Amino acid sequence: MKIRTMEYFIKEALTSLKRNGLMSFASVTTVALSLLILGMFLVMVLNLNNMASTLESQVQISVYLQDGLTDLEMREVGTRITKIPGVVQVSFVGKEEAMSRFKERLGEQQGLLNALGEANPLPNAFEVKVDNTERVKAAAQTMMQLKGVENAKFGQEVVEQLFALTKMVRIFGLIIIVFLALAALFIISNTIRITVFARRKEIGIMKYVGATNWFIRWPFLLEGMMLGFGGALVAVLFLNETYGVLIHQVYESLAFLPLIPQYPFITNISVVLLVTGTVIGALGSTISLRRYMRV
């Protein structure tokens, strides 16, 4: 394709965009909205997945002891835990240490704990490491049976819940995204249809003087792609800004939440959104060209 022909295509596409200002605006807005929601779901699902696998890699069982055990009784529980198959390390975390760790995690917000006064509701506990992820569940169950043990918790439960949540978010997200993508497709194909209609005379003449079908199609295809890309760009800018703010907020107040850092995470999502937007635009015009222009 000659450069001058390409210039011609781009000029024609831009002219149409301007001429159908309102429809162009509606298309860009719809695409932006759809892709923004798609982007948000991507960010959410990927972060939940990330959290789940971070937790999974920490194969640690927290064994909470009943209140009111004597030192001797506690030491006995510890010895029994050591004998459970797969256990490689057992360390004691007393009430006071648990409290000071908690305070540390809360950071600036530890003032909240003042409401408790002198009381410390946290139990004495053992932190137990197991050599193999698959043994965690069985080991935790054995520990739960031990005398003096209140509860034995391990990451897996949270991990399973997180995975279930991810799955749900994914399904809902998918449904919403499909609907929004269809809406975007519909609006773009309508915009292009209007362009095709406005230029049907020109198209007729192009056909009579021997323009190839692709020569006729390109400006419309470009127009659709520009609409899609424009919408995606709006979504990307918004998402980038919002995630930046979110990360900042989380680091300040909820530092223990393992969020995926902004870069290159958001950059990758941006690429996905921009490509998706452009493809939706191209598809939208293809639909219109097929139906309203016999070329």
Add this chain to the structure above:
Amino acid sequence: MIHLDGVSKIYDNGCVALSDITLDIPKGDFVFVVGPSGAGKSTFIKLIFREELPTKGKLIVNGRNVGELEPSEIPYLRRNLGIVFQDYRLLPNKTVYENVAFAMQVIESSRRDIQKRVSHVLDLVGLRHKAKNFPGELSGGEQQRIAIARAIVNNPVVVIADEPTGNLDPETSWDIMRIFERINRNGTTIVMATHDKSVVDAMKKRVIAIEKSCIARDQVRGVYGYED
């Protein structure tokens, strides 16, 4: 140049527009296609530039079997044809120059060729001084001359005209016919459907009369042969 062998055209609704037409139009011919309205003139014209497909028979235009052309080959057939319509079909928001240049742009001619050719054909139809005007500022005859300039700008081997003088007064029609004659003298084949009795009678060219979907007459130096 154009060769029909047993060509029929039956539309989807069962209407027979042309029935078993066989004829030959050699290169450089000037042919009038005449006949009552609805007899099949327009269908004949449309078959040549592959607006319609023949239902039966073989139609060869400039060495291509039109009935067997792939859709992607149609543009290349049309690049060898110039088409002129009764209603001019100019683009109102482009200048005279741009309207003619458009036909070269869409087949990706170089900028230099476009400048040279467009000036040349505007000279040929005598409207170079109106190059910067818009079609709306021109008379009907001038608009048709622009349409002819556009039709010949890509050096077609055949110019097809469907009632080119249908909207014009007699004097203007003659200006248009003189331009067609000049184009024909340069070796371009001309096929023209027309209702213009005085033009056909005066020019003494080949006349093909189509009546009731069939060829009723094919005369070398023919006359219109119908009462207006």
